[in-house]
Amino acid sequence: MLELQHISFEVPENDATHEILRDVSLTVPAGRLVVITGPNGGGKSTLARLVMGIERPTSGAILFNGQDITSLSITERARLGISFALQQPVRFKGLQVLDLLRLASGRDITPSDACEYLSAVGLCARDYINREVNASLSGGELKRIEIATVLARGTALSIFDEPEAGIDLWSFQNLIQVFQDMRRDIRDSSIIIISHQERILNIADEIVVLQGGTLAMQGPRDQILPRLTGTASALQGCRRIGGGEQ
Amino acid sequence: MKLDSIQKQLLAEIADLHSIPEGAYNIRSNSQSVGRVSTANIEITSKTDVSGMDIRIKPGTRHQSVHIPVVLTESGLSEVVYNDFFIGEDCDVVIIAGCGIDNCGKADSEHDGIHRFWVGKNSKVKYVEKHYGSGDGTGKRILNPGTEVYMDENSTMEMEMAQIKGVDDTDRKTVAELAAGAKLVVRERLMTHGKQRALSTYDVRLNGAGASADVVSRSVARDDSYQRFDAKIVGNAPCNGHTECDSIIMDNGRILAVPGLEANDVDAALVHEAAIGKIAGEQLTKLMTLGLTEQEAEEQIINGFLK
Ligand SMILES: Nc1ncnc2c1ncn2[C@@H]1O[C@H](COP(=O)(O)OP(=O)(O)OP(=O)(O)O)[C@@H](O)[C@H]1O
Numbered sequence: 001m002l003e004l005q006h007i008s009f010e011v012p013e014n015d016a017t018h019e020i021l022r023d024v025s026l027t028v029p030a031g032r033l034v035v036i037t038g039p040n041g042g043g044k045s046t047l048a049r050l051v052m053g054i055e056r057p058t059s060g061a062i063l064f065n066g067q068d069i070t071s072l073s074i075t076e077r078a079r080l081g082i083s084f085a086l087q088q089p090v091r092f093k094g095l096q097v098l099d100l101l102r103l104a105s106g107r108d109i110t111p112s113d114a115c116e117y118l119s120a121v122g123l124c125a126r127d128y129i130n131r132e133v134n135a136s137l138s139g140g141e142l143k144r145i146e147i148a149t150v151l152a153r154g155t156a157l158s159i160f161d162e163p164e165a166g167i168d169l170w171s172f173q174n175l176i177q178v179f180q181d182m183r184r185d186i187r188d189s190s191i192i193i194i195s196h197q198e199r200i201l202n203i204a205d206e207i208v209v210l211q212g213g214t215l216a217m218q219g220p221r222d223q224i225l226p227r228l229t230g231t232a233s234a235l236q237g238c239r240r241i242g243g244g245e246q
Numbered sequence: 247m248k249l250d251s252i253q254k255q256l257l258a259e260i261a262d263l264h265s266i267p268e269g270a271y272n273i274r275s276n277s278q279s280v281g282r283v284s285t286a287n288i289e290i291t292s293k294t295d296v297s298g299m300d301i302r303i304k305p306g307t308r309h310q311s312v313h314i315p316v317v318l319t320e321s322g323l324s325e326v327v328y329n330d331f332f333i334g335e336d337c338d339v340v341i342i343a344g345c346g347i348d349n350c351g352k353a354d355s356e357h358d359g360i361h362r363f364w365v366g367k368n369s370k371v372k373y374v375e376k377h378y379g380s381g382d383g384t385g386k387r388i389l390n391p392g393t394e395v396y397m398d399e400n401s402t403m404e405m406e407m408a409q410i411k412g413v414d415d416t417d418r419k420t421v422a423e424l425a426a427g428a429k430l431v432v433r434e435r436l437m438t439h440g441k442q443r444a445l446s447t448y449d450v451r452l453n454g455a456g457a458s459a460d461v462v463s464r465s466v467a468r469d470d471s472y473q474r475f476d477a478k479i480v481g482n483a484p485c486n487g488h489t490e491c492d493s494i495i496m497d498n499g500r501i502l503a504v505p506g507l508e509a510n511d512v513d514a515a516l517v518h519e520a521a522i523g524k525i526a527g528e529q530l531t532k533l534m535t536l537g538l539t540e541q542e543a544e545e546q547i548i549n550g551f552l553k
């Protein structure tokens with residue numbers, strides 16, 4: 001499904017360059033749910049932005065279903081079947097929730113279709129469908145609508161950047177259900193979730209730990225999770241990360 | 247009433263009119279009234295001294311509408327029209343004006359509509375005015391609307407003005423005077439392109455206790471166009487005034503927003519907001535991740551913004 005080959009990403013900093021990702025290689029097979037975790041600033045969001053084409057790697061290649069997409073635009077990658085729910089969703093003056101869901105689905109969906117996506121993310125559709133996606137929405141509401149746009153797209157690969165951030169504890173189980181339903185409904189679909197939450201790590205097939213721009217650990221959940229929570233120092237680290245939601 | 251297809255299309259653009267409107271109306275085409283109907287409560291008569299009409303709405307008229315669209319399709323036509331609205335007390339009416347110019351010729355076409363409103367006590371008026379230009383002639387399409395609003399106690403006026411396409415030059419002036427408890431809401435939407443120029447000037451005077459005004463302009467300036475939004479609110483009593491100019495610039499567009507607040511009473515609360523900038527890159531990016539091209543994303547963002 002998705003293959004990252006020796007991805008590095010540098011940004012200019014004064015006269016030098018600052019390396020944000022170094023030689024990251026990673027394979028996400030079809031039908032898998034992969035959770036990427038690791039300390040703040042480790043490079044997780046950057047990696048997701050590289051996959052979506054929002055940033056271009058300094059070196060390395062990105063393959064999607066065997067096709068080299070490294071030089072493709074965001075639009076082209078989206079059309080090939082990649083979706084991305086941003087860590088910090090964007091607000092639009094004037095665009096309504098229904099407009100955004102229509103654009104996401106690529107069809108002129110009816111309000112009742114749109115309602116299904118909103119209900120799935122725990123929003124009472126009637127109250128939201130005509131709301132503007134502007135500053136009047138709360139952080140959690142905006143985050144849920146962002147997730148709904150990815151649901152509406154229903155692509156083969158969906159990436160969620162800290163989907164749980166800002167979502168109340170009470171709704172957490174629903175969120176987990178959303179990912180499980182996606183796996184069931186879209187055949188062979190792969191999901192990448194960037195998260196610091198143990199409850200999301202618990203539903204992963206595989207866990208990837210990004211730290212300081214490099215892959216620190218990678219493997220099946222059963223192997224990685226005990227190592228993250230097993231040692232005293234790691235535990236401390238995880239608690240610190242877990243509390244550091246934005 | 248005989249209208250050709252261009253005139254019909256202009257009417258659809260400016261007044262959503264596809265057939266003869268319900269209620270009172272006057273349709274003006276190339277400086278002639280081509281259809282007029284008064285109703286029991288709404289009387290439309292021609293002025294005798296200048297070009298234009300008097301529209302008298304009886305006190306207590308509720309849930310009725312007046313349509314007064316204007317279309318110009320002859321190149322080189324230039325006209326000034328005065329329309330006066332006398333709205334009695336306790337009314338609740340909708341007034342739909344608007345002007346469409348189609349200019350396929352070399353000479354400039356110009357319509358200057360001066361609309362004056364006297365809104366009676368406790369009356370509620372919704373006023374909609376759309377401007378639209380079409381035709382590929384080199385002659386300019388010019389619209390200079392003047393609007394004067396005199397609002398009696400506890401009256402409400404909601405004005406919706408839109409000019410989205412095809413008008414080369416506009417100099418709009420709106421003045422309003424509000425008595426105690428009167429409320430004015432203005433929503434202006436404007437898009438300019440090519441070498442168009444649009445000026446919009448407001449002078450709103452809040453003269454009575456509890457008067458309020460909310461004047462909001464959303465605009466997009468593309469290509470080499472120029473816009474000036476000049477909104478002045480004067481608070482002469484305990485009152486609330488708010489003006490807002492929210493604009494997107496693209497290409498070589500230029501926008502000047504001139505705030506003007508004058509408080510002559512210690513309990514006058516006046517606020518001005520203005521924001522001008524290009525489309526946020528992250529908005530484009532987000533829509534592109536949904537599969538839109540950059541141009542499609544731009545279009546959606548602007549459509550939404552001006553909706
Ligand atoms: N365009 C950029 N210019 C400079 N520094 C950048 C740029 N993009 C990212 N960074 C830096 O790269 C590092 C990785 O950022 P990234 O957002 O990928 O981290 P993250 O793992 O998602 O962190 P968090 O858990 O806080 O969301 C950070 O130190 C960040 O400041």
Ligand SMILES: [Mg+2]
Pocket residue numbers: 044045046087161
């Ligand atoms: Mg991040």
